[in-house]
Amino acid sequence: MFAMVKTLVTGAGARAEDTLRDHFAIDLLEQKIRESEAALGAAKETLAALIIRERNERRALEAVKSRIADLEERTRQALAAQKQSLAQDAAQAIAELENEATVREATVAKLSERVARMRLSVEKTHRRIVDLKQGSIQARAIDAEARAQRKMNRAVGTNTSMREAQDLLDRILERDDPFEEAGVLDEIDAGLNHVAIRDRMAAAGLGQKTKSTADDVLERLRQGDAD
Secondary structure, three states, X not given: OHHHHHHHHHHHHHHHHHHHHHHOHHHHHHHHHHHHHHHHHHXXXXXXXXXXXXXXXXXXXXXXXXXXXXXXXXXXXHHHOOOHHHHHHHHHHHHHHHHHHHHHHXXXXXXXXXXXXXXXXXXXXXXXXXXXXXHHHHHHHHHHHXXXXXXXXXXXXXXXXXXXXXXXXXXXXXXXXXXXXXXXXXXXXXXXOOHHHHHHHHHOOOOOOOOXXXXXXXXXXXXXXXX
């Protein structure tokens, strides 16, 4: 029982964490980019220190080689002058300098290798950060669009007032035409008062006319002109 409760609590916590992560996804993304930029800055400083150390070691190595070359020339001159003791001391110094040069060459080689690795890592990280920034711009646009869509859905798609307004509009459009209704009522009243049948009989020439017609007007005008 305890294990089941623990599993349920763990699952609920994971879902809450996912929901929180989704809600603040853009902010978290930008924070991670800032952290990556800080790490890149530290890596650049390390790379710069390695490059400076490598250059110093190369200069020191060149200085040792220059001293070796100088002593070798002087040793040749000492041997030519049969100054064996000076030549022996110079040879000892040359041997020590050659050993130092060997150590410095190994150091320079290691530093060069480290510089190459660090430079490659810095370049790779830089490209990834550029890609992340571009993706962040796109993600922010998508997130803004999604937020706007959700807001519109809440305001329009699920709004009770909008549904009620649509119902009222439908009811208004379905109403009967009042003018047509008045005409129908007049027809009904005429039928009830027997006016309609009286007008129809008068129009058929039965009895006196109940309505004046265009023909009546023309006939009256003709008679007036004849008089």
